[in-house]
Amino acid sequence: MAKTVRFHEIGGPEVLRLDDLEPGDPGPGEVRIRVEAIGLNRAEILFRHDRYIEPVKQLPARLGTEAAGVVEAIGPEVAEFAEGQPVSVLPGFFSQNDYGVYAEQAVVPASALLSRPDGMDAITGAAVWMPYLTAYGAMAEVAGLRPGDVAVITAASSSVGLAAIHTANRIGATPIAVTRTPAKRRRLIEEGAAEVVVSDEEDVAGRVLELTDGRGAEYVFDAVAGPGVTELARAVAPDGTLLLWGAQSGQPTPYPGFDLGMPALNMRTFTVLEITKDPGRLRRAVAFVASGLRTGAFRPVVDRLFPLEEVVEAHRHMESGAQVGKIVLTV
Numbered sequence: 001m002a003k004t005v006r007f008h009e010i011g012g013p014e015v016l017r018l019d020d021l022e023p024g025d026p027g028p029g030e031v032r033i034r035v036e037a038i039g040l041n042r043a044e045i046l047f048r049h050d051r052y053i054e055p056v057k058q059l060p061a062r063l064g065t066e067a068a069g070v071v072e073a074i075g076p077e078v079a080e081f082a083e084g085q086p087v088s089v090l091p092g093f094f095s096q097n098d099y100g101v102y103a104e105q106a107v108v109p110a111s112a113l114l115s116r117p118d119g120m121d122a123i124t125g126a127a128v129w130m131p132y133l134t135a136y137g138a139m140a141e142v143a144g145l146r147p148g149d150v151a152v153i154t155a156a157s158s159s160v161g162l163a164a165i166h167t168a169n170r171i172g173a174t175p176i177a178v179t180r181t182p183a184k185r186r187r188l189i190e191e192g193a194a195e196v197v198v199s200d201e202e203d204v205a206g207r208v209l210e211l212t213d214g215r216g217a218e219y220v221f222d223a224v225a226g227p228g229v230t231e232l233a234r235a236v237a238p239d240g241t242l243l244l245w246g247a248q249s250g251q252p253t254p255y256p257g258f259d260l261g262m263p264a265l266n267m268r269t270f271t272v273l274e275i276t277k278d279p280g281r282l283r284r285a286v287a288f289v290a291s292g293l294r295t296g297a298f299r300p301v302v303d304r305l306f307p308l309e310e311v312v313e314a315h316r317h318m319e320s321g322a323q324v325g326k327i328v329l330t331v
Contacts (some may be wrong), residue, residue, distance in 0.1 A: 005102035009092035010050045013315035017301040018308070019060070023105035026075030032107045033087060035124035035254050038308070038329040039066035040318055041130055042158075042248065047096050049316075053271070054095060062100025065091040068116060068125030069106075069331075078110045085226065086116035088125040090133070092276030100137075101316060102311065104331050120293075127300035127326040129274065131163035133287040137275035138245050139167050140288070143219050147172030152204075152235055154178040155248060156188055156196075161173055162301045164221055165192045170297050173219075174218040176211060178204055180321075187324055191301070205234035216240060226251035230259055233267070234259040301325030 001020040009015050026032045045053040046061045067089040071081050081087065089101055093112035101108065116125045139145040151168045155161050156177030168175035169192045177183065177193035184290030185196045197207045206219055216237035222229065229242065233256040236242050244253070244266065257265045275281045292298030303323035306314035308331050318327050 002103055002105040003308060004062065004104070005064070005100070005308070006062055007048055008060040009058075010048070011054065013048075013319065016063075016315060018311070021103075023103070024107055026073055026078075026107050028076045029078060029110055030075040030107050030284075031071055031081055031110045031113060032105060033067070033069035033072040033089070034072050035067050035069040035101060035103055035106055035331045037068045037126035037331065038101055039045075039089065039126040039130060040290075040314060040327040040329065041066060042246065042318070043091075044096075045315065046247075049312060051110045052096075053161070054097065054204060057097045061096065062102065063096055064101035064103075065089070065094065065096060065099075065108065065112075066130050067101035067106070068122040072105065075110075081110060081115070081268065082114060086120075086122075086125070086175050087113045088116050088129060090114055090276060091130045092133070092148055092272040097131050102308070102329065104308070110246075117290075123302060123328055123330070124276045124300050124303070126295065127159070127296070127302055127328055128289065131159040131300075132167070132292070132298060133275050133285050134160050134245060134270075134272045135163040135167040136285045136288050137219060137272060137281065138243055138270045139164065139173075139219070141281050141285070142169065142270055142274065143221075143241055143243055145171050145219060149173040149219060150176060150208075150217040152176045152178060152208055152217045152220040152232075153193075154199075154221070155246065156193065157324045158223060159224065159301065160245065162325055163298070164297055170292060176208060176217065184324060190276050191296070202227060205231055208235035212237070216264055219243065221245060224248045225253040227254065229253055229267075230256035231256070233260055233263075233265055236263075239264040239266070239313075241268065242270055243270055245270045303327050305330050307331075
């Protein structure tokens with residue numbers, strides 16, 4: 001039997017339970033891994049609240065799409081992995097309605113696995129892929145961020161926000177970080193932000209326009225969405241792009257172009273699925289992130305470690321918004 005996190009009802013962190021379940025044998029195209037570390041993502045909060053981009057189809061439900069561990073068993077039609085091999089489970093390859101990695105052992109599709117290179121520990125293997133695949137995918141593959149561009153990044157102290165700061169710097173763009181309170185300003189500068197705008201104290205659009213000599217930013221990467229996008233759109237340069245890669249506000253999101261007098265404004269959404277479902281994009285993304293890890297340009301920024309048994313507290317911490325970087329469960 002394996003301790004497995006499930007929720008039997010929709011709700012807050014308190015609905016998470018540790019159930020003893022038989023992990024089962026992998027079927028065709030599947031692998032069973034012994035889980036060592038699990039990366040937490042806001043998608044799990046939204047799924048638990050049944051507010052994610054896909055609904056919860058059945059209760060009790062599992063959670064989790066990002067982890068690191070060791071291959072325990074291999075199903076039919078799997079030739080590229082071997083028992084005992086260290087691997088990472090990449091996000092975006094399966095639905096939480098079908099699989100979940102919040103567990104001591106988990107069966108997952110082999111297509112979601114990436115061999116963990118020598119020297120990469122489990123915590124790193126569980127913490128780097130969602131942030132950097134998202135940042136690279138949105139900034140390089142989709143937006144086409146170029147050297148000299150200005151990139152405004154909201155929710156900048158999140159794991160994706162920090163990866164976006166690192167990615168912008170590696171591309172040669174200028175990252176402007178947006179955070180709610182001044183408590184995280186110094187840390188964001190240390191992580192590579194060229195400037196930090198504190199949204200609770202400053203006019204974000206006004207400050208961005210000031211920093212860009214009135215031009216605005218070529219790109220704004222927003223994880224919050226909701227009615228605040230109208231104000232953010234004021235900070236976008238003519239023919240620039242407001243890209244939404246999260247919806248932390250949970251509120252309806254308007255298209256701000258008409259309220260602002262119909263400027264030349266591009267606006268689109270993005271999820272990591274645009275990378276993981278495209279073999280060419282995924283190959284380039286993995287190569288970009290792996291090279292960044294080798295050179296030290298990229299690294300996992302881990303806020304706190306929680307044992308699997310403290311998953312409720314880990315989710316409460318994630319919902320508090322106090323973290324800087326990734327929250328990881330250890331098994």
